Amino acid sequence: MAILTRPVSEETLSAMDWQQYVLELDWSEYSIDSRFRLMPQIEQLQARDETLAAEVLTLLGHVATLVMEPRASFPFRIRSVQKKNGLDSLDQYDIECLAMMALQANDPWLRARLADVAVTAGRDRGLNQWQLGSTAVHAYLDHCEQHLLGEQGFLHTDEAIRGTRLRWVYAKRDEATYERYKQLIISGIRRGLELRHPGLYHALARDIIAQRYSFSAEVAPILEQAANQFATDENCDYDLASRAYLLAYKLWEVAGNKASANRCHLAAGQALVTRSRGTGSAMLRSDWLAEGIQLLRQARSPRQHITALWQELSDLRMGIESEMHEHEFSVDVTDIAEAARAAITGPTAWEALLQLGFLLGNWYDPGMIRQEAIESAQRFVFRSFFTQVHLDRSGNPIDREDAFDINNEEHVTRRMVAYLLEHRLDFFSKVIAPNALEVMTASHPPSFELFLEAAYLSPTAPKGHEYSLARGLYAGCTSDWHECGTYLIPQVEPFVRNLLKRAGRNTLTVGDDGIEKERTLGDMLISQDAAEILGSRLVLELRALMTESSGYRLRNNYAHGLFNDAELENVGVVRLWWTTLRLVMFPWGREYLASLNQAV
Template sequence: MSAERPPAELDITHQDFTDCGWEEVLNNTERDGYMSMWQAFHAAAKRATADGQQSHAKVLWLLGDVCSMMLSPKSINEPFKPAIVMRGQRSAIPEDLSDPDIAFLSGIVNTIDDPWLKARLADLIWLRKRPRDIRFALMAIDSYRSIPIDRETWVFDGQECWERAMGLARMLNAGSGERLKEIEEAVIRAFESSTRQDGFLVLGLAGLLFDNGLGRDERSTIAQKLESLAREFDGEGDLHSAREFLKVSAKWFKAAGDNEKIAEMTVAVAESFVKEAEARIESDKPSHMAAAGFYEDAIQTYRTIPHSERPVHRVDERLKELQLRLNESGKKALDEMGVISIPGIDLSQYIEDARSSVHDKSTMEALEAFANLQPYSNVKELRQQVIKKLQKYPLQAIIAGVMMGRDGRVIARRPGMSLGDTPSEDDEIGIRAEMVHDHGIMVGMVVQGRILPALEVLQLEHRLRESDFFYLASRSPIVPIGRERLFGMALFAGYDYDFVTALHLLIPQIENMVRFHLKSAGVKTTTLDSKGIETENGLSTLMGLPECETMFGEDLTFEIKALFCDAYGPNLRNELAHGLLDDRACQSAYAIYAWWLCLKLVFNMFWNATHKIDGSSGEAAA
């Protein structure tokens, strides 16, 4: 990137800023916070460089750099951090701005009417200009607080901007005038006008006030509104949202010193778990296994209520009732499970080998070893193994099979097979189903015997941060442009054992990655219906295209299908898209393996690209 930059000694003027087209860049950019601005400015800078407009390119590079910095409003001393840090390199930080840069920014900031850009420039000038000029801090505060408060903006840096405005106003104290009070009032107004449709924006606003010690005079009012919204969610059957609102409501009631309401909210949380348990039992496909989990959650919640508040809510009696229900559901859950006994497998040597493979290595060597603990499944070998197994046990092949979902639905049927010299269409379906089944067994062994033991050593010996994974994703050719941060967040989440977050981030990005590379190869990825409406195909349809094996290889194509879009496997894409994965399923061996497979793919593409650039002949194993 630095090789494309104009010379550092090149002077830029206010006229260069006026003529560089920065407003057009922002107007033509789909805004999702500072990251989109960063990418848009740098892309425009590259175009300007290609056109020989060096002065314009330098202005756009500078604007991109200032937008690239990650805002961390809770830090007083370092509110801006680099977005990417890895292998001794990083993206821009405030200290990279030279005195001429600061002087240039000081000269243009007053002419900017975009609140996002104006806030960022004024904030950086305030931090770097010497002597400090309070006018820029006030300008930053006023620009930050002019950013709208809505659901989309809040997610894409809006919350951090408002929190930074609070921090600056508090830092200036009397020097900020009435700004902190006005910010508090604005957030409270937004909170008061929010509705159930605003969803978790309401919790974000309440959390911002609570974490910054604001809204003290409205504590009871805030708590009551959160409770009211929780009751609405509960009435609609959205028990998860209801619980989240009840928990935050309890925090505000605690701040207001209302112990009775704290206990009442806790009881409501517990009873929402009971409702979920009852709903699972009374559904068309009852599951006592799921109900038992919810009963256990309810019991644990009830136990947090202080003894002084228990008599009012009959807590002790309710605990006894729920324990009986838990025991009953636990017994009935056994009837829901079929038992297949297989000989135990000793994984101790696999575990030791996995640990040794990453132990006492540099960070890059350890990551390379971790990413290549297991090769991709060999589809041809797996197919032959399945055919031999079915020929050895023909009864297993002849009898048709049914695949059940975790909620009891029939989600796939495997026809009986004849397994003649030339496999029939039904035979091929059955062979495919058994291949996916055997792949699942392998996944469990690899996760327990290789991935988790090696990950434990990797974490003990190396401190990797989210920014490291951002850098890894940004340098990996497999990651589509604009998706680097999402991939980085997902990879870091799994590294941090947060496989729930990792899975929810990864699955949509894997689908987008497949679509991106197919489109880049000229493959049609859409369907045109009879009304002339063109829609993007989902992952299952995309992976069924013959071009996938050409592009990704037969083995990787099978892995993606088996994990994400095959009803005979975990079918993670469909299960997640329809909200069918619970917390436990998101932390299963399949989820962990899916995260590791994505890390393997991203890292190996990064490694190969880096070594190709460096002129090295070594490549990571695929």
């Protein structure tokens, strides 16, 4: 919805003297609360029935709170902080008013912002505003020349990057402006290195790399020299050194200097290796060493050196286990345990199995888990800021989780699986299932022959796998989770393949060599066929149990021999036993639930 309800002429805007209302606002630092700081003036104007002036200030406040995406691809879209009321809400009246305000604005930041928004929104609507684009380019330059080299220059990198991107569109042939921007960027990088502010020099250097600017050869030696200093001076910082070397490496690559690029690549890895040999946590030091080895391998360091470092990493990881600690908290689950026990009433072993499989719950709705996982991420936002590395018992990194991005579907799926384990499946396997099993085995113990008969009669069970299924299910009833996992983990893949084939879906894929082969369990579970045939609930359950890196990873850990005997007896296997029981007995489970509903 447009902000201005009528057009504003240049004479009206000048007579309004709109800048008098923003004289006390400091535009040198980006502020998202400009709209709220303008509210008193807007309310006073509305009270005096000066509605047009109030609308102009509302438009100004809206534009000032927009967040730029300077690294986005053309056409350099801008989004609002709340991801709404952005450029799409501006119509021609708003754009024309912003263009006039940009030419009148005295402050460089405000002039740049007004011109930038007007020209970007106008371009999306087919308006030709080349002169206004040039105004934005020069206004960004004026602003950054005043503030980029200050103590808080890192707050103004977005404006510098935005200005350079716009220059390619609206001032491409202006050599003087190009030279000013070039010197500004180089000076900003030097200043950031001097202050040791990665937020300043990293942002500017990464933009040079991304845009492949021709002056990368001038910047690369600056970063390399600074990295050498970071690694050798009295305030030695190998982390800064390694990251500066990496920037120098990429800058040399852009410049086409392979020898210098490889030199910096090797130095980046060696800096992390040196850092890992200092004092501190064995877990952190092993992470640095592993990252250093990866960089050295990419830079083709001698094989003997890499081999020695792998041995050093193995020795270092031996000390991680001693650093691990467990934290336990008491929770009263008496009511839930009693409810699980009360659900198992028999009177036969067959009915007890149906009650255990279908009265203790269902597979979880992905939509509900998705919403709860996102809300949890927003509630505990600090946890989502940083990259997390997950280690096994020996300190080996088995998973890497980047900072959470709600717009990244892969991130959301990972968070959903992790949330499902932490808040649902673990609790089921530790509280609900054991209590129900205790009642069943004490009062209505099923026999191995009962499971074997069910597996033979079940249309969902894969043919030829009945004995293994029965052995695994029976082992679970006796709480022999080691044997249960040994038999049931390998049965999930044929189970899924059988269900897809029964529905007429193809489970084969053609490799690069032109030979057909069966799809893996992970490939099948993420397919549209699985979602349609198995249903989204079961797909999420099996991915959490078997394949997802943020889940139990039963399939991967078992297939690759990563479980020892003790680890095979885990809560994931308990949940897998329950899921397999439901799959085998699903036809009778539906009839049993229907009979209960009819009885009620």
